[in-house]
Amino acid sequence: MNLKELASRLGLSPTTVSRALNGYPEVNEATRERVMAAAKRHNYHPNTRAIRLATGRAMAVGHVIPVATRHEIVNPVFADFIAGAGETYSRNDYDMVLSVVPDDQEEATYRGMKSKGNVDGVIVHAPKLNDPRIALLHDVGLPFVVHGRATGATLPYSWLDVNNRRAFQRAAEFLLDLGHTRIALVNGLEFMDFAIRRRTGYEAALSARGIAPDPALMSSDEMTEIAGHRAARRMLALPDRPTAFLVASMISGMGVRRALEEAGLQMGRDISVIIHDDDLSYMKNGDDVPIFTATRSSVRDAGRMAAEMLLDLIANPGPDQQRLLEAELIMGQSTGPCPRP
């Protein structure tokens, strides 16, 4: 069942039927209803491929996932972001196309998307320091929204980010207020922009209290259980071990917790831990009472909002949009006063 056939069944021209279905004014209201009814009755859905060619719009947005030989972006945070963005796309009848490509083909992929015209815009994931993708996408001329920010980018661009600096600053201050001075940072990889911001927030809080950040208490690694465990274990073995941990993710936090348990330390009493909680749907920080005290910001909501920004940008190409989200500090059972005042 296509437009032409539907039109002939109705004794109308394809033009009129198309207009009736798309809400154009130059069609009698009675006719429109007749068309609508017939479309429903015959289960007519316009062919997406034809619409796309005729309108010149892809009605789709791309997410490029570089699959690296070295570091994986395919991480649990990504899954939830995608889920959030996908909800927005579905609501707006857009398709989400995911391209999983070797990281050395990322540039070619973006250029190809533009010239092949299979997407109207893209979301940029996991920006790095001086991320080259921003200049690239400007050059290519594809609307885009960055999830996060790229320190060092000279060109303006649209982004949505969590205030990572402030979140970690507040978390550190909270620990300081509890009397902790030996506060460890178990950070993500520091070529990732968000990790840099978190470190600066942490350092700022310490410095403001006259505490010099101790490199021995700072680690930067992948946000896995293993890496979290490894970092915490090393730090706990120090002669002047930390009394508190600031940890980059829920998963890292589980590794840290394992190290604490191995060391016979009780979380919340002997030692404090604050994690950053992306509020992942399948990895909740506790049921009702949070396990970890946390800086929380739903990455799923971020996905929803970033997608909305992008669709808006595609619909009316205007000035760049920015949106900075604040994380909330959630009180859990993993923090308490410093046992060694």
Added chain:
Amino acid sequence: MNLKELASRLGLSPTTVSRALNGYPEVNEATRERVMAAAKRHNYHPNTRAIRLATGRAMAVGHVIPVATRHEIVNPVFADFIAGAGETYSRNDYDMVLSVVPDDQEEATYRGMKSKGNVDGVIVHAPKLNDPRIALLHDVGLPFVVHGRATGATLPYSWLDVNNRRAFQRAAEFLLDLGHTRIALVNGLEFMDFAIRRRTGYEAALSARGIAPDPALMSSDEMTEIAGHRAARRMLALPDRPTAFLVASMISGMGVRRALEEAGLQMGRDISVIIHDDDLSYMKNGDDVPIFTATRSSVRDAGRMAAEMLLDLIANPGPDQQRLLEAELIMGQSTGPCPRP
């Protein structure tokens, strides 16, 4: 730069240029090279939208992710499967379109995909007992491959699955061989087909040794850290507590481990644990030496293979294909002889 323009620059017809680029024989080899060179020089990429309309193929496959009010399919396993499938699609110039839809709109989504024609086939995720999607997709007439199997389905269909039953049977036998008799099963939700198969494998192993499965040692819940912890804690509090655990996933396993540590039990010595390891890229079961003894099967590889099966099915619609993968039993540090012989 489009085909027509490229053709006129070359002094050729669009027909010839199209044929030259697509490798058809009815074009002079010298001409073909001239065309190829010009295409490269002018950075010509055929418009995807036009190709799709002209050929009637979408060059895309769909993955429908129902986002439930009740249970989430957006889980970490899903992310890795997608990554694997995406690699296959990229290699074959197919797009992957993800549809995140409320679960009550799943049927409408599949039907819409067919009539709107934006995908050539779909992958079905997380099949349930008597999954209605199989009959639906038969009805709709969209090629599909199921990741897993749906017990109770009457129609034939293509699938790729891990031999979950045998994996859990072997794991249970391994524990039995170590002298364990009180073996607990921390399973996933049992409306999921794979969870049912795992349970039957577990039960079969016990029954074969004359041990009646004890309902108190069997739990079925979401595969989260929290749920794993909850289940293990409950079982450890039993008067006749288990000496070994068979656990559905890496994440559940982390919850189980937490419960063990709380109970002061050392994994591998006081108590044994075997998990199922999907070999997730960001949640490895240890670096070189596995943390957990595990039944391992890469879900990423599964994604790659399922996608290949689907593309094959689309290219040459033939008989259904099935593929059953065996999990390997990986020796880790979490198992040992039963301390209470």
Added chain:
DNA sequence: GAATCGCCCCAAACCGCTTTGGATACCGCA
């Protein structure tokens, strides 16, 4: 009563490619 105006509708062009059905030129061969 003629000119003007809206309201509805339609024919046809167009989006950029593929594919069918020739057309032309040149070849070898009878």
Added chain:
DNA sequence: TGCGGTATCCAAAGCGGTTTGGGGCGATTC
């Protein structure tokens, strides 16, 4: 010399929609 065959290319008709540029007709205006 003439004819079938082959190699090479092209014009045009699609794919299934959207959109432009009217056209017919009854109502309104002068």
